[in-house]
Amino acid sequence: MSDIGALAIHSPLHKVFERNRAGGRKGVYSVCSAHPQVIRAALELARDRxxxxxxxxxxNQVNQEGGYTGMIPAEFAKSVRSVAREVGLPEDYLVLxxxxxxxxxxxxxxxEAAMAKAVMMVEAYASAGYGKLHLDCSMACADDEPSLSDSVIAERAARLARAAEDTTAEGASKPxxxxxxEVPAPGGMGEGHxxxxxxxxSVLETWRAHERAFIQNGLTDALARVVAIVVQxxxxxxxxxxxxxxxNEASDLSAAVLAFENMVYEAHSTDYQTPDAYDALVQMxxxxxxxxxxxxxxxxEAIFALEHIAREMPGWDARYSVSSALEAAMMDDPAHWASHYDGDAERQSYLRQYSLSDRVRYxxxxxxxxxxxxxxxxFVDSSVLPMPLVSQFLPQHARAVATRGIAATASAICRAHVKLALAPYAxxxxLHALDAVGV
Known part of the structure; x- marks a missing residue:
């Protein structure tokens, strides 16, 4: 394989990847969310760990047109960095x-029109100081064939890399x-896949296509910073x-990455796996x-549990019903869930609230x-939470709330529940400990 990837990579992640390739039990997990409570929970957990x-x-969440969050990249970056400072996470420990x-x-x-917009998006991400960019041009546009070749995908990715390289501020670290x-498309299992x-x-074909496209477009330096390939x-x-x-089904795939210099795999859709699975993934x-x-x-889950607790307390009012507000909002604008949830009206109502694909997040x-x-x-924060109700609806956190290990506030309980979901990844x-001692 080419030794281009052996060139120096200036990123707080490169030592982690070096240790991973050497057999050390090191890895990183990436939290892909724009929700403020999730972001704060993830940053607090990183600080503590x-x-x-x-x-x-x-x-789709964040782009130059606002995405579904209404934020452009500079706004999202500013908000995350602000929370990182508030929780005391060192600047070197944060990668956007x-x-x-x-x-x-x-x-x-x-x-061509779609790619022109994609170029503007990548420029906005790069100028906002994002340090890690996943370039994915695998989807067909209106005038494309249904399935794109590796060479077309790679050529389009190289075009985006050129935009990022040219936009990154002078003196700033390149991404x-x-x-x-991954297969299937982003967002979880698709029918028939x-x-x-x-x-x-396939990994080799993906790499060779991107290597060729980057070199042909004068992006040798950027190619040295291609540190991972997304695989299934x-x-x-x-x-x-x-x-x-x-x-055992991924042993050949695991071994294949060691043929590349300084490369690791990025695994998407790892949600809801077991702790043993996360251990095995990192080791492989x-x-x-x-x-x-x-x-x-x-x-x-945490917000609905708090709603159940509130319903049993004196002073309950229907305006506290988040579940009802979500159902109304999703029915008013079905664009984000209609193509994902099949079945009759009753089943769709159930999936809108509880599906693992969590279209609620939109x-x-x-x-x-x-x-x-x-x-x-x-309402929750102005009340004394009855411990029997906390035990009934949030049993995972009842002891911590009782002993004040978790503040008895809605936000603190929600963040604790998110951390519980992220803990197996962590x-x-x-440990990374990116200080003078090294990784």
């Missing part, structure tokens, strides 16, 4: 990432890059089911574990939902 925090936004950066939000346009995409590990031959380890999740990782060089819906699913910023959450939190990835 002495780990690098990777906070990522997707091309962009996920699936490419023409995805504009794929219904002709390819590291992730290439490739067989979940099997990527073949080692053989896991995924759907609305109600989880395909668990089977290490899936050194970047992406978590998305599982974090906001945990947040929703609706937290709807004003009526925000108002309901604020009213519920105010356990598998090990």
């Amino acid at each position: 002495h780990q690098v925090a990777i906070i990522e936004s997707t091309c 990432g962009g996920d699936h950066l490419g023409p995805q939000p504009w794929r219904k346009l002709p390819a 590291i890059y992730i290439v490739g995409t 067989e979940i099997v590990p990527t073949t080692s031959a 380890p053989g896991l995924d999740f759907g609305n109600e089911e989880v395909k668990l990782f089977a290490p 060089h899936f050194a970047i574990l992406k978590v998305g819906p599982a974090a906001t699913f945990a947040l929703r 609706y937290w910023t709807v004003p009526s939902v925000e108002s309901a959450v604020a009213a519920l939190f105010e 356990d598998a990835c090990g």
Whole structure:
């Protein structure tokens, strides 16, 4: 293989990846969420575990047009950095990432128009100081063939890398890059997709196509910062089911990455796996574990549990019902869930609330939902939470609330529940301690 990847990589992650390739039990998990409570929980956990925090936004969440959060990259970056300072996470422990950066939000346009918008998006991410960019141009646009060749995908990714390289401020660290995409498409198991590990031959084809495209476009320096390839380890999740990782099925794929200099794998859709699975993934060089819906699913669990507690307390008012506000918002605007939830009306109602794919996450910023959450939190925070109700609906946290290990506030309880979902990732990835002692 080319030795281009052996060039120096200036990133707080490169020592972690070096240790992972050498057999050390090191890895990182990337929290892909724009929800403030999830972000704060992830940063607090990273601070407490002495780990690098990777906070990522997707091309649909945050882009130059605002995405579904209404934030452009500079605004998202500013908000995350502000929270990191508030919780006391050292600056060197925070990496901002962009996920699936490419023409995805504009794929219904002709390819050239969609790519022009993707270039503007990547420029916005790079100028905002994002340090980790996943370049994903695997999706077909309006005038493309249904399935794109590796060479077309790589050529488009190189075009985005050029935009990032040219936009990064002079004197600032250049970003590291992730290439490739998982099967099936982002967001969880799709109907009719067989979940099997990527073949080692496919990994080689992906790398060679990107290597060729980067070199032909004068991006040799950027190629040295392509540190990971997205592959399918053989896991995924759907609305109600989880395909668990089977290490024996991915042994050939695991060994294949060691043929590349300084490369590791990035695994997407690792939500809802077991602690043993995360351990095995990290040990098998899936050194970047992406978590998305599982974090906001945990947040929703906590908020719904608080609503159940509040319903049993004196002073309950229907305006505290977050579940009702979410249902109304999702029915008013079904665009984010209608193509994901099948079945009759009763089943769709159930999936809107409880699906593992957590399409709820698109609706937290709807004003009526925000108002309901604020009213519920105010009611909880102004009350003395009865311990029998905490034990009934939040048994995982009852002892900590009783002993004041967790403050008896709605926000603190929600963050504790999100941390519970992230803890298996943190356990598998090990301590980083990026200080004078090194990793």
